[in-house]
Amino acid sequence: MHNRKLDTYIEQFYGYTSFRPGQKEIMESILQRQDVLGVLPTGSGKSLCYELPARLLSGTTIVVSPLIALMIDQVKQLKANGMKRVVALNSFMDYAERQDVYRYLGEYKIIYISPELIQADQVLNRLKKIDISLFVIDEAHCISLWGHEFRPDYLKLSHVIKELGDPTVLALSATAPSNIQKDIIAALNRPNMKKHIYPIDKENICFSIQQVAHELEKIDFLTDFLQKHHVPTLIYFSSRNVCEQVAEQLSIQLTNRKVAFYHGGMEQMDRLTIQQQFMEDQIDIICCTNAFGMGINKPNIRAVIHFHLPSQIESFIQEIGRAGRDGEPSLSILLYAEHDQLLPRRIITNELPTKEQITVVFQQLKQLALQKQLLPKQVKEIEKMLGIEEIHWRFINYHLEKNDIIKNNQIIYQATHWQNVFEHIVDMRINRLNIKQNQLFAMLDWVHETDCLRESLYKGYQDTYDKPEQHCCSNCDFVLEQWEPPQALREIRTSHQDWQRKLKALLLIGENDETE
Known part of the structure; x- marks a missing residue:
């Protein structure tokens, strides 16, 4: 061609x-x-x-x-x-x-x-x-x-x-x-x-890290910032429960704004509904987990705020990249308190099965193999039978299938191979845990960077970068209080009564105690 x-x-x-x-x-x-x-x-x-x-x-x-x-x-x-x-x-x-x-x-x-x-x-x-x-x-x-x-x-x-x-x-x-x-x-x-x-640095995004004492101060910051700036905004959380709670508080305090929450625990149709209304400026603030935003082609998102510390730089770059797709000046704000690393550490640990859990699963699978029983086809049934969470089973099952211990729900037991695969899975768990912890350490290093935040953020992705013509970051020349968005959020369009009833059912119901 x-x-x-x-x-x-x-x-x-x-x-x-x-x-x-x-x-x-x-x-x-x-x-x-x-x-x-x-x-x-x-x-x-x-x-x-x-x-x-x-x-x-x-x-x-x-x-x-x-x-x-x-x-x-x-x-x-x-x-x-x-x-x-x-x-x-x-x-x-x-x-x-x-x-x-x-x-x-x-x-x-x-x-x-x-x-x-x-x-x-x-x-x-x-x-x-x-x-x-x-x-x-x-x-x-x-x-x-x-x-x-x-x-x-x-x-x-x-x-x-x-x-x-x-x-x-x-x-x-x-x-x-x-x-x-x-x-x-x-x-x-x-x-x-x-x-x-190709270089992935977006020069129109300015970086700001705001040191705070605790979560209540984060909410005060959000309220003050969003009262001053009526712009399409994403606020990222690592906890579904906190995501919903903060959305509810912001909805009460920001009476002239439309606020919604969005996370993976919601029904698919509800998530699609929220996303579509945000795209059309019928909602202007989304409190969300990392379940929201991938592939969202909304040009005028002006601010992406992280309420919780992301566990890895890759996810952080993905999420801030949703701001300023139209090339206009936009803002990334990370709210950081001294103990913020505790939540991502807990999430990282919970994503992987413990050695004890792997041992128990192998013991139960061995019994099923000796009794010539097949594994259930439904994951929920496997979870109940083995007493393990789905995310942990997926990790173990992948390696069992890869090493020919499970084929078409049949368990194949052979003592020497069985022990080798057990040790392999335990080693893989340690390896993945180390990788995830190192990713968190890299994120923490960036938060505590004293030189240019932009240069430090992208150093693993590109050899050079151009200093933006406008503001760069809070370590260089940027003062958050002086930020002025290129344009205010246009008026929320009036929608018909059926849609208002739908939104009322979806917006700001903070009763879910799940975490991401």
């Missing part, structure tokens, strides 16, 4: 006269059938890197995406831009709708799907019958950040790619330093991936 043709096609399909940095280079490699790892900053048009090739390639493009809300939003945007043969396969579909998609599966140019659903036999067997030209892993850092514990199906994508006939692979991310790049390439088993890595 010649450069001239790509320039012609981007103008024909999108009305653009030029590419953003990295887009054309990634597309050229894809169209030459090269596997690609692309790292571009948030808001730089990563999705175009596969959307345009999908139009030009003869077969279907599969896009593995982490969130249903993200898939639905991307399909909606593509259809609005005239690309009709796109679909998101997800759990929201009823039986008849899904059967209709299966019937015409080979006619779609882009199919969005989760890493879990694509590995279901009924789905994978159908996909194997159609021509797959391109296999995309969107938000590919999830392979490294989520795959080892939370969503191990990300680590099984190499098997899926092989089953689909080894199509060209594109892995895209906005936060992948060298260690995560290696993890992505190793997990996908694509050692010859061509890297297109």
